[in-house]
Structure formats: structure tokens, C-alpha cells
Amino acid sequence: MRIHRxxxxxxxxxxxxxxxxxxxxxxxxxxxxxxxxxxxxxxxPSCVITFEPHPRDFFAQRAGxxxxxxxxxxxxxxxxxxxxxxxxxxxxxxRFDAAFASQTPEAFIxxxxxxxxxARYVLVGDDFSFGARRAGNYAMLDAAGAAHGFDVARMxxxxxxxxxxxxxxxxxxxxxxxxxxxxxxxxxxxxISGRVQHGRKLGRDLxxxxxxxxxxxxxPAAMGIFVVRVHGLGVAPLAGVxxxxxxxxxxxxxxxxxxxxxxxWPAALGPEAAYGQRVRVELLHKLHDExxxxxxxxxxxxxARDTEAARAxxxxxxxxxx
Numbered sequence: 411m412r413i414h415r416x417x418x419x420x421x422x423x424x425x426x427x428x429x430x431x432x433x434x435x436x437x438x439x440x441x442x443x444x445x446x447x448x449x450x451x452x453x454x455p456s457c458v459i460t461f462e463p464h465p466r467d468f469f470a471q472r473a474g475x476x477x478x479x480x481x482x483x484x485x486x487x488x489x490x491x492x493x494x495x496x497x498x499x500x501x502x503x504x505r506f507d508a509a510f511a512s513q514t515p516e517a518f519i520x521x522x523x524x525x526x527x528x529a530r531y532v533l534v535g536d537d538f539s540f541g542a543r544r545a546g547n548y549a550m551l552d553a554a555g556a557a558h559g560f561d562v563a564r565m566x567x568x569x570x571x572x573x574x575x576x577x578x579x580x581x582x583x584x585x586x587x588x589x590x591x592x593x594x595x596x597x598x599x600x601x602i603s604g605r606v607q608h609g610r611k612l613g614r615d616l617x618x619x620x621x622x623x624x625x626x627x628x629x630p631a632a633m634g635i636f637v638v639r640v641h642g643l644g645v646a647p648l649a650g651v652x653x654x655x656x657x658x659x660x661x662x663x664x665x666x667x668x669x670x671x672x673x674x675w676p677a678a679l680g681p682e683a684a685y686g687q688r689v690r691v692e693l694l695h696k697l698h699d700e701x702x703x704x705x706x707x708x709x710x711x712x713x714a715r716d717t718e719a720a721r722a723x724x725x726x727x728x729x730x731x732x
Contacts (some may be wrong), residue, residue: 411494414502417526425531426456433483434492436597437575442496457500465506473592481526482627487520515546519554531561584632587696597693606684618671618713625666635697637720642689651720658702
């Protein structure tokens with residue numbers, strides 16, 4: 411999959427869809443399956459337009475109310491990986507800033523869809539709007555398609571067991587610690603991936619060596635202590651327990667980290683083998699919210715309890731495939 415940071419893509423034609431795609435849930439997956447099918451039918455590449463930052467992040471910051479922005483389900487890298495898994499050939503990561511937000515719908519159609527992507531097919535969701543003050547809608551886009559020679563289609567809501575699948579529903583499930591519901595909405599266990607970084611080695615000092623991943627957004631949709639499974643450090647996944655948050659006992663500096671302790675560390679890996687490796691950590695079950703302990707000894711005892719709880723959960727759970 412080719413990633414573009416602007417609309418000068420050089421494409422001679424494309425089938426396009428537009429959205430934030432946070433989480434790439436089952437509704438997104440259905441939309442991308444339709445997109446790739448229509449692209450093959452027309453003999454053009456499939457292309458997704460997505461945004462960084464999230465438009466609601468931009469407007470919340472501009473209004474001086476950053477707390478109004480939605481919590482983030484996935485990092486940009488994880489989102490792009492899931493889009494690629496859906497078979498998409500091109501992604502435009504558009505910077506959502508004041509200039510982009512002020513575009514008229516007509517300018518968006520001309521600059522992005524016609525000149526930038528040479529769109530022959532445009533697929534949007536049932537609540538799609540675009541342009542400054544959200545003035546553009548499906549009817550306007552459909553009329554532009556008729557005038558300029560591209561097809562426009564609208565995909566209705568995707569439902570699971572009668573419930574509409576949306577990024578908001580995924581965020582609500584993760585905020586509630588309902589990892590089973592999140593998995594049903596996503597079509598896979600909720601996971602965070604990244605390269606293992608060096609940390610302060612506090613976990614090692616406490617007797618619980620950890621793999622540290624940075625979550626590059628200040629408000630992850632899930633926070634707390636989780637039973638996890640780690641992929642990427644061998645043939646079989648490794649059972650573990652993890653903390654996702656700001657480490658209130660030792661730091662609480664607003665930096666979000668996923669710190670994972672593997673319950674059994676394969677001797678063949680060696681103690682330093684994980685650094686720099688790309689791993690994927692699946693968050694399977696929430697144990698509790700982050701706690702602020704009164705001392706490092708209390709923290710050590712808390713980690714020990716969480717480790718035993720994770721060990722018991724894994725002992726009851728069905729064995730996972732690699």
C-alpha cells in the first residue's frame with residue numbers, strides 16, 4: 411500500500427472513500443471491501459482519504475476545549491496497517507488544519523477528487539458531509555459526480571446483532587472495559603502495536619520486566635490494567651499483563667505508555683532481545699483502572715496481584731492460535 415501525505419498522487423483514476431476510520435471496525439471493513447470490489451470492476455486503484463489530526467481534535471483545540479475531542483482508538487500506524495489488510499492500494503493522510511477546514515465543498519471536489527485523485531467512483535457513509543461548516547452533503551456530491559463523470563454511492567449503517575457499528579460504539583466499549591464487546595465491533599481483539607522502547611527500567615527493579623510501547627495520543631480510548639497477549643516475539647503469542655496509561659504512581663506526566671509484563675519469558679530470546687522489535691499487544695480483559703499507590707512497595711504488591719489475576723485468566727481461557 412502506498413501512503414501519500416498530500417493530494418498530488420499522480421493517479422490516472424481511482425475509486426475513493428473518505429473518513430477518519432478510527433479503529434477500522436467491522437463497518438469500515440465492509441465499506442473497504444465494497445470499495446476494493448468497485449475499484450477492480452472499474453480497473454482503477456482503490457484509495458482512502460483519512461485525516462491527521464482527527465477533525466474533531468482540530469476543532470476542539472481551536473475552541474480551547476481539548477477535552478471535547480474524541481478519545482483515540484488506534485494510532486495512525488495501526489489504522490494504516492488495518493486499512494492495508496483490507497486490500498486498499500493507496501491512502502492519502504490529509505493534514506486537517508485551518509486551510510483544509512476552510513475549503514468550500516466545491517473546492518474540495520475540484521482540488522481533491524478531480525485534480526488530485528481523478529476519481530471515477532466515490533463511496534461515502536450515510537452521515538457524510540464535507541467542506542467548510544459541513545456545507546457539502548451527499549446530494550451535492552452526487553450532482554457533482556453526474557456533472558464530472560464519476561459515480562457516487564452511499565453505504566448505509568453496518569449492524570451487529572441489531573446494534574450500529576461505529577467508532578463511537580467502540581470507544582464506549584473500551585471506556586467501559588468491555589473488551590468482548592469491543593472485539594465484536596472490531597471483528598478482532600483490540601490491539602496496540604509498536605516498537606519496544608527502552609524505559610526507566612523501573613519494572614525490572616520491581617521484579618517485573620516490561621515491554622514499553624508509546625501510544626502517541628494523549629487520550630487513548632482504553633486505559634487501565636489488562637490481561638494481554640503479545641505477538642511478534644516468536645512463533646507463539648506470549649501471555650501477559652499490561653498497564654495502559656500515564657503511570658500515576660511514578661510519573662503522571664501525561665505521556666501514555668503501554669507497559670507489558672510477559673508471564674513467561676522464553677529463554678531463547680535473551681533478556682534484551684525485544685528492544686527495537688515491532689510487537690502487537692492484544693488487550694483481552696480489563697482487570698481494573700489505573701491506581702496511584704502510596705509507595706513503590708505497594709506498587710510492587712499491586713503488580714504481583716495483577717500478574718496472578720492475569721495468570722488465572724489465561725489458565726481459564728481457550729488457547730489462542732499463533
